[in-house]
Amino acid sequence: xxxxxxxxxxxxxxxxxxxxxxxxxxxxxxxxxxxxxxxxxxxxxxxxxxxxxxxxxxxxxxxxxxxxxxxxxxxxxxxxxxxxxxxxxxxxxxxxxxxxxxxxxxxxxxxxxxxxxxxxxxxxxxxxxxxxxxxxxxxxxxxxxxxxxxxxxxxxxxxxxxxxxxxxxxxxxxxxxxxxxxxxxxxxxxxxxxxxxxxxxxxxxxxxxxxxxxxxxxxxxxxxxxxxxxxxxxxxxxxxxxxxxxxxxxxxxxxxxxxxxxxxxxxxxxxxxxxxxxxxxxxxxxxxxxxxxx
Numbered sequence: 001x002x003x004x005x006x007x008x009x010x011x012x013x014x015x016x017x018x019x020x021x022x023x024x025x026x027x028x029x030x031x032x033x034x035x036x037x038x039x040x041x042x043x044x045x046x047x048x049x050x051x052x053x054x055x056x057x058x059x060x061x062x063x064x065x066x067x068x069x070x071x072x073x074x075x076x077x078x079x080x081x082x083x084x085x086x087x088x089x090x091x092x093x094x095x096x097x098x099x100x101x102x103x104x105x106x107x108x109x110x111x112x113x114x115x116x117x118x119x120x121x122x123x124x125x126x127x128x129x130x131x132x133x134x135x136x137x138x139x140x141x142x143x144x145x146x147x148x149x150x151x152x153x154x155x156x157x158x159x160x161x162x163x164x165x166x167x168x169x170x171x172x173x174x175x176x177x178x179x180x181x182x183x184x185x186x187x188x189x190x191x192x193x194x195x196x197x198x199x200x201x202x203x204x205x206x207x208x209x210x211x212x213x214x215x216x217x218x219x220x221x222x223x224x225x226x227x228x229x230x231x232x233x234x235x236x237x238x239x240x241x242x243x244x245x246x247x248x249x250x251x252x253x254x255x256x257x258x259x260x261x262x263x264x265x266x267x268x269x270x271x272x273x274x275x276x277x278x279x280x281x282x283x284x285x286x287x288x289x290x291x292x293x294x
Contacts, residue, residue: 023202025200029188030188041213042078042215045078051072051107054070055241060231061240074088074273077292084293087210090115090116091140121294125147125152126197127153128224135161138151139169139176153180154183154184156184158177158182194212194214197210203225225274228273230277236256238251238252258270
């Protein structure tokens with residue numbers, strides 16, 4: 001896997017700028033960007049669930065019935081011939097407890113240790129956004145100083161973590177932030193062969209999607225928490241969770257775009273981080289591997 005982040009930082013200057021206040025994306029341009037860095041693409045993608053939250057589905061999709069639903073807490077591994085990238089970093093038990101809001105929810109300590117081992121072995125680590133279940137694994141951990149030099153955070157993510165973190169455990173100081181690789185880009189950023197970061201503020205100011213094209217040609221679009229369940233994409237409906245604050249206009253534009261892709265591009269797998277039903281289905285079909293590699 002060839003690391004060419006410096007090329008990516010130059011390449012984004014050639015891409016069209018985002019119009020203020022209007023979120024848009026072009027899948028053809030994203031595919032073109034994925035080819036900017038030479039080298040063989042990733043071979044496969046693995047996902048591991050290490051915890052879950054049990055919430056009524058009505059919170060994940062506006063207008064959904066008040067029925068039980070599982071939100072999986074996951075980390076993703078994108079595997080190349082000579083290394084791998086981790087997408088999102090998991091969290092420890094203390095951070096997990098925050099999300100239960102006083103209710104004890106399932107946490108798989110063995111799986112969490114697998115995520116930690118994968119972070120240690122990763123060539124680089126990217127996070128979809130700056131919430132605890134995605135970023136705590138590189139901040140609220142004894143390994144933070146070792147993981148920081150290979151962790152990529154965007155400037156918007158760092159700003160939130162410095163000034164308005166979701167919880168005290170993931171707050172950064174200026175000195176802590178200086179240890180991480182902090183980047184900024186306008187719209188798309190080629191991150192490695194076949195990999196593109198897509199700026200997508202909405203769920204949080206620092207949210208981004210990640211496009212991955214395997215060497216085989218199979219495509220994935222990891223959407224983080226743009227939708228908590230794929231029904232949000234299928235129905236173009238946002239969340240209805242009173243404990244979160246989002247930019248609903250940007251999210252609506254993102255859901256419309258994702259819905260169009262979902263209905264017109266069946267060979268592109270759109271992955272929602274917390275959709276446990278989708279995760280189980282794609283692992284069963286071999287679209288995603290169900291274990292992290294060392």
